[in-house]
Amino acid sequence: MGVLRLLLALSVVASHIGPIFGFQMTGGSLAVQSFFMISGFYMSLILNEKYIGINSSFKLFITNRLLKIYPLYFSVLILSLLVCLIVGFTSADHDIPVFNLYEATKPNGLTWAYLITTNIIIWGQDIVMFMGISPQNGALYLTGNFWNTSPALYNFLFIPQGWSLALELTFYLCAPYLLRKRTSWILTVVMLSLLIRIVTFYSLSLQNDPWTYRFFPCELMFFLLGAISYRIYTEYRDIKIPTYAGLILQTSIIVITIAFALLPQFPIQAFHFQVRDVLYLFLILISMPFLFIFTKNYRFDSKIGELSYTVYLVHLLVAKLLYTFGPELLKTPAFIALISILLSFFLNLAIAVPIERQRQKRIKKIDVAQVGVL
Incomplete structure (x- = not known):
């Protein structure tokens, strides 16, 4: 196959x-x-x-x-x-993709910990699709439609399609x-x-x-x-x-x-x-x-x-x-x-x-x- x-x-x-x-x-x-x-x-x-x-x-x-x-x-x-990093350092404004979102949004400590952890361990990347990030205080919140959030939280993932791997790994446990x-x-x-x-x-x-x-x-x-x-x-x-x-x-x-x-x-x-x-x-x-x-x-x-x-x-x-x-x-x-x-x-x-x-x-x-x- x-x-x-x-x-x-x-x-x-x-x-x-x-x-x-x-x-x-x-x-x-x-x-x-x-x-x-x-x-x-x-x-x-x-x-x-x-x-x-x-x-x-x-x-x-x-x-x-x-x-x-x-x-x-x-x-x-x-x-x-x-x-x-290469794209950012070679651009005119040195704007580094993904990293720039972290800098602009200023996630709080728990948000930082969650996003960094899920980028590494994969588990939790599916849950990212059920949350948004508050531009006021950088905190995460649950949402019924992540498309209505800005910036959408999946943009903080370096491999955003990894959400399906999180489901796959959960299935392996079961x-x-x-x-x-x-x-x-x-x-x-x-x-x-x-x-x-x-x-x-x-x-x-x-x-x-x-x-x-x-x-x-x-x-x-x-x-x-x-x-x-x-x-x-x-x-x-x-x-x-x-x-x-x-x-x-x-x-x-x-x-x-x-x-x-x-x-x-x-x-x-x-x-x-x-x-x-x-x-x-x-x-x-x-x-x-x-x-x-x-x-x-x-x-x-x-x-x-x-x-x-x-x-x-x-x-x-x-x-x-x-x-x-x-x-x-x-x-x-x-x-x-x-x-x-x-x-x-x-x-x-x-x-x-x-x-x-x-x-x-x-x-x-x-x-x-x-x-x-x-």
Whole structure:
């Protein structure tokens, strides 16, 4: 599923920077929620097939997940700090991006502590989207719509898209206790998550971002739908998918993902989801088992997929650099996407690959396909 994962990362790039070669793809929110489903699938896979027996400890699972997330995050965080400093020192007014907000807003002590801590540890970056900062005293306050605050608190984050990683990390804490349960139990939690979404959206009229997109109790259902997809996979894991059928499936998903914004819309929606959004998520749900069966032995597909996380991390950094120092010809979404992919390749080579070797050495008796993505 590596190509799909990279396309979803590029969908986020397109939502932030602009259409890539004219294609907006799925948009950012749908791409991230699709990622949550894919994460639920993979976490179910490894918790039920890899972290078992002598490898079943929570400590081993969670530390290996942290080793997957943090080294690349810290690397991009350091690069982001350096780029902000370079942009500031080379500008005429020496105005340093992000740092200038801290100086202008003058956060109080607790606000400073929270923002610095969450920039480092990731946890709490999702909560940033539910708060604002008072220009009078620099204190944080809760808000139902962060878009109505000025300056919006996410601007104080050096990797503002890191909020989704905070949800991912929270899911990792829950995963060992959720994903080894019976399917009926997982479906019950899905329904509870859906109920929370119904209450927040319809009863409390919280119908705007971040409630529709970043509130973990509501987003949990997407992770768990990925777990349900894994349960479907276990029923069909031994089937052999003909090459032509696998290629048709993969090509269809690629085309639908790229051309998603061109699909027709209907005047019907559930919550903030359009009909085509729901159909796309359902497509991901039912196709993941068979797409995984078809691609799990293709190392190249796995390598492509490994770029997705890093592309997600670096694309705003690359955009800032090119917008500041690049010629007009290169200030395009397509070129930003290309440079993001190239930078991701080298970061993975220098950082992720050596750490991945150490991660896998910590596991005994591994016998699961596509270990690199797990």
